[in-house]
Amino acid sequence: EIVLTQSPGTLSLSPGERATLSCRASQSVSNNYLAWYQQKPGQAPRLLIYGASSRATGIPDRFSGSGSGTDFTLTISRLEPEDFAVYYCQQYSNSLWTFGQGTKVEIK
Amino acid sequence: QVQLMQSGAEVKKPGASVKVSCRASGYTFTGYYMHWVRQAPGQGLEWMGRINPNSGDTNYAQKFLGRVTLTRDTSISTAYMELTSLTSDDTAVYYCAREWNYHYFDYWGQGPLVTVSS
Numbered sequence: 001e002i003v004l005t006q007s008p009g010t011l012s013l014s015p016g017e018r019a020t021l022s023c024r025a026s027q028s029v030s031n032n033y034l035a036w037y038q039q040k041p042g043q044a045p046r047l048l049i050y051g052a053s054s055r056a057t058g059i060p061d062r063f064s065g066s067g068s069g070t071d072f073t074l075t076i077s078r079l080e081p082e083d084f085a086v087y088y089c090q091q092y093s094n095s096l097w098t099f100g101q102g103t104k105v106e107i108k
Numbered sequence: 109q110v111q112l113m114q115s116g117a118e119v120k121k122p123g124a125s126v127k128v129s130c131r132a133s134g135y136t137f138t139g140y141y142m143h144w145v146r147q148a149p150g151q152g153l154e155w156m157g158r159i160n161p162n163s164g165d166t167n168y169a170q171k172f173l174g175r176v177t178l179t180r181d182t183s184i185s186t187a188y189m190e191l192t193s194l195t196s197d198d199t200a201v202y203y204c205a206r207e208w209n210y211h212y213f214d215y216w217g218q219g220p221l222v223t224v225s226s
Contacts, residue, residue: 009151033211033212035211035212037153037213039153044205044216044217044218044219045153045203045213046216047208047212047213049216050209050211050212051209056214062160065209071177088152088153089211090153091209092210092212095167096167096169097143097155097158097211098143098155099152099155100152101152102152102153
């Protein structure tokens, strides 16, 4: 089973700043089957990025994903008030799906 | 529009079982795998398993093997997750989520809270 480790655990930033979130896999993620989700309190997760770098439908272009193999990054270019939330990475491999433990982006 | 409507919150005693339903609408139920993901209070997301609504074939996370059963009723476009031998560690929100593009989750249910308490 591939283990995903996200860092940092919490990111304290101000609106307008750039956020850089990391997701590291214990083994190479095949074909970059890696996604990022945003979750706000009391809500289900929302798909942001799939295939490591493709934005899902309706996702603003301030969200971008990059990386391959074992190291992946989610970047939010300029934080909007609605972007303060918890972000999870997720991978697929060999009919198993796993999530990282999450990064909370909070208002500084 | 695609919707996944789940059953309501439950309170169960340790050792009991729980069965959560997930009714799909707005798309062809048998055309997309359905997954189950849980989230303990204040914790992260944990994948439990998936079912092919067309064939009934299932995959389960190792952790839940022998304790979780995924089923479906195609006549009412509904998927079910049953978890047995509940302990307090099973207190969590249980989401159903539609698989998209083979590897990702594009629509999620609202996730009922299952509380296990004596």
